[in-house]
Amino acid sequence: MERVWLTMVVGVQVFVAPIIAFTITYLVDVDWESYTFSLQINLLPWIVGAAIMYGVISLILGLAVGGYMPNRVADAGGWRAVFGLTKRKRDADLVDRARFNLIQSPYGKVTRIVHQEVRVNGRPLLEVHGGLQLLAAPLQIVLIMLPLLVLRFVPGEWLQERRLLELALLVYLAGLVVGLRLFPKIASKVVGVAAIARRILIDRTKLGWLFPVLLLWLIERLIVDLAFQGLGLDYGRWQDIQVERGFLEAVLPGNVDIPESSFLDLLVALSLLPMAIFTTMAAMGGGEQDPPRWLIGIESEWESLENDEDVIGLPAPGQTAEGTGTNVHEDEGIEQEGQDGDESFLFSDLAEQLDTLSDE
Numbered sequence: 001m002e003r004v005w006l007t008m009v010v011g012v013q014v015f016v017a018p019i020i021a022f023t024i025t026y027l028v029d030v031d032w033e034s035y036t037f038s039l040q041i042n043l044l045p046w047i048v049g050a051a052i053m054y055g056v057i058s059l060i061l062g063l064a065v066g067g068y069m070p071n072r073v074a075d076a077g078g079w080r081a082v083f084g085l086t087k088r089k090r091d092a093d094l095v096d097r098a099r100f101n102l103i104q105s106p107y108g109k110v111t112r113i114v115h116q117e118v119r120v121n122g123r124p125l126l127e128v129h130g131g132l133q134l135l136a137a138p139l140q141i142v143l144i145m146l147p148l149l150v151l152r153f154v155p156g157e158w159l160q161e162r163r164l165l166e167l168a169l170l171v172y173l174a175g176l177v178v179g180l181r182l183f184p185k186i187a188s189k190v191v192g193v194a195a196i197a198r199r200i201l202i203d204r205t206k207l208g209w210l211f212p213v214l215l216l217w218l219i220e221r222l223i224v225d226l227a228f229q230g231l232g233l234d235y236g237r238w239q240d241i242q243v244e245r246g247f248l249e250a251v252l253p254g255n256v257d258i259p260e261s262s263f264l265d266l267l268v269a270l271s272l273l274p275m276a277i278f279t280t281m282a283a284m285g286g287g288e289q290d291p292p293r294w295l296i297g298i299e300s301e302w303e304s305l306e307n308d309e310d311v312i313g314l315p316a317p318g319q320t321a322e323g324t325g326t327n328v329h330e331d332e333g334i335e336q337e338g339q340d341g342d343e344s345f346l347f348s349d350l351a352e353q354l355d356t357l358s359d360e
Helices: 002-027 041-066 071-076 092-104 106-120 125-153 164-205 211-230 242-251 262-286 328-359
Strands: 028-031 036-039
Touching: 002 028, 002 041, 002 125, 002 211, 002 262, 041 106, 041 164, 041 262, 071 092, 092 106, 106 125, 106 164, 106 262, 125 164, 125 211, 125 262, 164 262, 211 262
Parallel strands: none
Antiparallel strands: 028 036
């Protein structure tokens, strides 16, 4: 039941949350001087089209950069084998590589963390999922600020006009890659505390699971707007919306009205949604009833060879495990002498018997 709910959460995060956020931001235009408001119905096509476009882009980024791979795909040899790009499907070498890549990916590491918290520590899956999303919030704020700080402090002669958005996206992508690599290390240490904090937050405030995402969206949108004003960034240098306009006009009928600050919403969507989608998919993977042993690891079942006693090695010649005893070479010599003495005694006895027979 929890996995079904998380599947619905992914759909809400990809499609519903951006539409609601864009609607809150743009649909109602408030004139604070005259205290009047008006509905910008002409922006509805852009709100729906841009929300779906940004959601799909965020879904692809969250899964691709996070290294998402279902267990059955790894057992088949990886994505290339599944899509028929190689004829070596279920090849042992490809299966081993795919499993290793999954284990070492951010998705695989967070999946193991979720399994540890849910199946071993007994925490509810939705509680662990909420804790992961709470831990992702600081990283999401860093992702939104990093491109702005780079563009603010990079010398102007190094920047090319009408290419600032592309540079910002490259900086953001580098930050996303590094952030997802660091996220499992942070989550492994404090995910339990974050899960408890998220449970208290939900219980005390009676907020739904979608509201924190919308609240964080509005907070980041406000941070970006204030950052542009505080850092003295020029809106006009960023208003390169021809690519967005061409795509939306190709998908949607008629002309599409695009607000001038649409690039701000693009930055907010890309900083918020990929991390939210990544944590949700990892929670779904870690909440499986019977995950494969090669994914979750069996280190806990290993028996340690070390104990409180000193490790006893092989004794040297002439020594026992306690360091005393007789020399094995001396023992061999004594035994050899005993054998020689026995042989000489037998020969002498035989000679005496022969002498007796000859006298008779």
